[in-house]
Amino acid sequence: TSEGDDDGDDVLARRHRVLAEVQEHYYDTPPRIERGFREWLVDVDGRVLLDMVNNVASVGHAHPHVIAAGTRQMHLLNTNSRFHYRAITEYAERITATLPDELDTVFFVNSGSEATDLAIRLAMASTGRPDVVAMREAYHGWTYASDAVSTSIADNPNALATRPAWVHTVDAANSFRGRHRGEQAALYAPEAVAVIDELAASGRPPAGFICETFFGNAGGVALPDGYLQQVYAAVRRHGGVAIADEVQVGFGRLGHWFWGFHQQGAVPDVVAVAKSIGGGHPLGAVITTRAIADRYRTQGYFFSSTGGSPVSSAIGAAVLDVIQNEGLQENARVVGTHLKARLEELGQRHPIIGTVHGSGLYLGLEFVRDRETLEPATEETEAICTRLLELGVIMQPTGDFQNVLKIKPPLCIAEASVDAFVDALDRVLTTGW
Numbered sequence: 001t002s003e004g005d006d007d008g009d010d011v012l013a014r015r016h017r018v019l020a021e022v023q024e025h026y027y028d029t030p031p032r033i034e035r036g037f038r039e040w041l042v043d044v045d046g047r048v049l050l051d052m053v054n055n056v057a058s059v060g061h062a063h064p065h066v067i068a069a070g071t072r073q074m075h076l077l078n079t080n081s082r083f084h085y086r087a088i089t090e091y092a093e094r095i096t097a098t099l100p101d102e103l104d105t106v107f108f109v110n111s112g113s114e115a116t117d118l119a120i121r122l123a124m125a126s127t128g129r130p131d132v133v134a135m136r137e138a139y140h141g142w143t144y145a146s147d148a149v150s151t152s153i154a155d156n157p158n159a160l161a162t163r164p165a166w167v168h169t170v171d172a173a174n175s176f177r178g179r180h181r182g183e184q185a186a187l188y189a190p191e192a193v194a195v196i197d198e199l200a201a202s203g204r205p206p207a208g209f210i211c212e213t214f215f216g217n218a219g220g221v222a223l224p225d226g227y228l229q230q231v232y233a234a235v236r237r238h239g240g241v242a243i244a245d246e247v248q249v250g251f252g253r254l255g256h257w258f259w260g261f262h263q264q265g266a267v268p269d270v271v272a273v274a275k276s277i278g279g280g281h282p283l284g285a286v287i288t289t290r291a292i293a294d295r296y297r298t299q300g301y302f303f304s305s306t307g308g309s310p311v312s313s314a315i316g317a318a319v320l321d322v323i324q325n326e327g328l329q330e331n332a333r334v335v336g337t338h339l340k341a342r343l344e345e346l347g348q349r350h351p352i353i354g355t356v357h358g359s360g361l362y363l364g365l366e367f368v369r370d371r372e373t374l375e376p377a378t379e380e381t382e383a384i385c386t387r388l389l390e391l392g393v394i395m396q397p398t399g400d401f402q403n404v405l406k407i408k409p410p411l412c413i414a415e416a417s418v419d420a421f422v423d424a425l426d427r428v429l430t431t432g433w
């Protein structure tokens with residue numbers, strides 16, 4: 001318990017009274033967690049929980065190097081990003097060094113929603129056009145523009161029917177449960193290209209196309225081979241901009257690739273990233289070409305008071321230090337590959353496992369009632385998560401049907417910890433939930 005804290009469970013009731021509802025998909029009786037270290041969380045009863053879901057705490061909870069960097073900078077200076085200081089320049093240089101040469105200009109913001117919102121506005125400003133094409137079943141944020149392109153029915157059952165007129169959508173390119181499965185998934189790209197071509201033919205060529213470069217909202221489903229190359233080419237053919245939402249999947253988590261678009265062998269014009277780059281500190285970035293960034297001025301004025309502040313930049317740089325110096329992308333590849341193999345082995349023994357999606361430490365375990373019909377095991381997934389909590393594992397569902405375990409632990413996770421998770425899951429699936 002934190003010092004002087006004797007109000008017990010009352011904090012939950014007070015939370016419900018004073019805060020807006022934000023955690024529809026969280027536990028009915030959540031543990032109160034006040035501490036964390038590496039991939040572990042500690043609740044107020046002293047229970048240690050394994051955090052299998054926290055991609056925001058990318059380098060692990062309470063990393064000493066990040067704490068030291070943030071503390072040092074707070075002692076020196078924290079102010080808004082309009083001032084001239086070293087940390088923001090150095091951090092921006094280090095981010096662009098991870099990207100293709102043409103993506104050389106950085107905007108700093110405070111969250112993923114702001115990053116995708118700004119990315120959309122950059123596309124609109126640089127083309128002078130209002131229309132945007134987005135992939136369905138996505139989540140890109142809560143701000144006006146990022147919400148407009150978010151059509152995951154898990155977040156809003158009326159999502160498709162209530163989009164503004166400037167939003168146009170293409171099928172979720174899901175090779176497991178989409179309209180086209182397996183080999184047939186190659187059809188998604190030409191269909192998306194046709195949507196873009198038709199918009200252009202009707203006199204409304206889109207400002208841009210936005211999607212996650214690796215389908216995170218569905219549990220980490222790789223897009224079909226060549227998908228982004230074909231769709232990006234189509235949007236560019238008509239003068240539009242390719243936007244990559246890397247908020248969840250970028251920054252080393254996929255193990256084999258630092259950025260999701262690397263997996264596709266395609267290069268976007270605008271990259272939006274957040275979550276993991278701040279290691280829990282509010283930090284987001286949009287990286288684009290100088291030409292696109294300069295065009296933003298034609299429509300507005302960009303300034304974010306605390307986006308890339310001295311403290312945010314110091315923390316961002318420290319997070320990147322840890323990812324690079326501790327080899328966390330490599331850890332994601334090695335431990336993630338081991339974890340995926342173990343989950344696939346579970347799949348041979350438990351028919352509720354439809355498939356295991358993902359790469360590195362962005363995996364999705366999809367539960368189905370029937371492997372032929374793929375009927376989503378939604379209620380079962382929630383019950384399994386609740387049972388896992390009893391066994392000491394934090395895990396949550398994702399996807400439009402909330403039937404996929406979203407497995408995205410801190411990138412520093414040890415092999416022994418993922419083994420503990422698989423053993424707990426095996427026990428739940430064997431003994432019932």
Ligand code: PMP
Pocket residue numbers: 111112113114116139140141142212216245247248274275
């Ligand atoms: N894009 C994607 C793909 C996301 O998953 C999220 C958050 N879940 C966001 C954008 C929005 O990020 P934030 O919550 O930091 O605003």
